[in-house]
Amino acid sequence: MTEYNRTIMQASAVPTTRTVIRGATVLSMDGDIGNLVRGDILVEGSTLKAVGNDIEAGDAVVIDATGMIAMPGMVDTHRHSWEGQLRRINPNAETLEDYCNATHFSFAKYYRPSDMYIGNLLTALGCIDAGITTVIDNSHNSRTGAHSDAAVEALLDAGIRAVHASGAPISGEWDKAHWPGNLERLQEKYFKNEDNKLVSLAVMAQLEPELWAYARRLGLPIITEFFGGAMAAELEGLHSKGLLRPDNIFNHCTALPDAGWEILREAGVRVNVCPRSDAHYGIEDGMFAMQSAQRHGISPGLSVDNETSYSGDMFMEMRVAFYLQRVMGMHQQRCCGKDHHTVTLPAHSLLKAATIDGAACAGLQENIGSLTPGKQADLILLNAQDINLYPSGNAFGTVVHAAERSNVDTVMIGGRILKRGGKVLGVDSERLRAAIDESRDHLFAQAGYRPDMFAQTFMPLASSK
Structure with a gap:
């Protein structure tokens, strides 16, 4: 323990x-x-x-x-698990900036290791409760080595299968001396232990070739928040240098042109799409990239992304994906004429995305997913x-x-x-709720946030920048 x-x-x-x-x-x-x-x-x-x-x-x-x-069991290929205690704090968020204001620019700065533990534990238990047996934990709030330890230990204690992707914080003060060298320490402490058969290590990194090279020396997968409309221009250069490989996992992939998809397919980059978050936060064109990926021979996994605005279950993710891709198909037919035929995915294909395709995105298809x-x-x-x-x-x-x-x-x-x-099983619910309440009280007080159960917008009292 x-x-x-x-x-x-x-x-x-x-x-x-x-x-x-x-x-x-x-x-x-x-x-x-x-x-x-x-x-x-x-x-x-x-x-x-x-x-x-x-x-x-x-x-x-x-x-x-x-x-x-x-x-x-279902596979969630992209979840910011540390945010567990911030569930539905921002249900009406309209932009990615709204999301960041309610996480990175406010509460994230005040997370203690114990808050990382509670966030990850709550998310992992919520996944198990919802039939998600594997999660890729995008942990971009690794403020110190102790924060990283707490996040990993929560996953181990919950008993979930997970890929823990350690990442640097986006705002506030943090111990830059431990990053990225902390990855080697984590690898030695937790991931060479034969008793740990469920949790593996990865790194969160943007389009940073030096950090990618470091991760590859350690044999770690590289997870990137990739927005195709803004970042596609960099793909050709990365690909020509041989820097895009099957150990890359790209989240979102919104608004990516066909040429970009061809590069991802050639390089074997793994992809997951986010039906709810892309629409909820209006990320680029606001449409998840399932059809574009399929059109280029890529079968992406599905991901919840976060719970700060909506639920954390894969059932709703599949349903939203089903209806969005139907709407997208009808819209394209009206715009492009009757000769334009868009293939929409049946229920079986969406369950495939939530299971075996998700396992492939996580690099675990030989072990799970079917x-x-x-x-x-x-x-x-x-x-x-x-x-x-x-x-x-x-x-x-x-x-x-x-x-x-x-x-x-x-x-x-x-x-x-x-x-x-x-x-x-194995959870003292009363003590779990008490630990969550203590963590939230600490974060709210430090951020100057006055909780309002009926608020229409998230509005911290302290500066959120």
């Missing part, structure tokens, strides 16, 4: 030797395995052993999944008998168009059950 979690988190569940999940409707997201109206899943230790009908499981622990949908024997046992069970889902006329339609956090009955990560019967 760390100094941060002794009163909040209990010991992590130990995976049983063998578990069989029986009678579920199985959405494997594996082309060879396919889907089963009523099937079984055998888990041995942390690994998926078999998926099929009437699996012989001997003395395995049995989970009766009759009336449930079994599917891979219910494939040999992969890690990261899966969820949705209760399709719940009143909002029953009867289920189509399994993909049920998941993408109707399911929500409350329907997530069971969550398993690496063979460990972290949610069962609709309840996240």
Whole structure:
């Protein structure tokens, strides 16, 4: 146990030797395995052993999944987890500057290591609760080494699978002596530990070749907030020098011209798109880049980005993506004539984006993202008998168009059950809420912010610059 979690988190569940999940409707997201109206899943230790009908499981622990949908755990490929305690503080934000004023230019400057811990812990537990088993943690508030330690330890304590991308703060005073050298210290302290099988390290960096070179010497993926309209002109130079590679992960990719997409495809850059945040904050053209990416042979992951304005679940992300791409297609047809045909994505494709494509964006497609024997046992069970889902006329339609956090009955990560019967396990909820309240009180007081439950705009009293 760390100094941060002794009163909040209990010991992590130990995976049983063998578990069989029986009678579920199985959405494997594996082309060879396919889907089963009523099937079984055998888990041995942390690994998926078999998926099929009437699996012989001997003395395995049995989970009766009759009336449930079994599917891979979802992957959130871009989340600023440290902001967890600032949920919905700015619901009517209209611009990226509005978002920054409510995070980087105000509260971020006053985060203590304990605040980083609580933000990351709350986000990770919220992900687990919503059926997200893997998150790429974009941690661009690493003010000191202790802040970075706290962020990593929260992910470890929560039991989520994660890529922790350490990044420099955007505003305020911070310990510049620890960056970027802190990456080597983090790597040595946490990521060479054989007991840590869930969390890996990356770096957040903009288009900074020297920092990219340093990250590559350490073997770390490089995550960039990439806005195509403003930054596309730099791609050709980076590509010609061989600096764009498959270890690059680009967030957003809004308003990127075709030539830019061709460069990303040639270089093998991994991409995620943000249906809600791009629209909510009017980032460049305000439209997420799913169709553009698909048109150029790139299958991006989906990402929530943050919770300061909206919810943190992938179900809503898939729904917003579904409707936005339909609207975009209709708009392009009206603008470009009847001969213009835009391919819109069915529910299956959006679930693919939230699972196996997200795993590929995280560089984890060999381990997670589908219910494939040999992969890690990261899966969820949705209760399709719940009143909002029953009867289920189509399994993909049920998941993408109707399911929500409350329907997530069971969550398993690496063979460990972290949610069962609709309840996240191992959390002292009362003490967690107390720690969140203490953190918020500290941040609000330091930033000069007077909370208003009914405010239409975010307005800190202190200067936000």
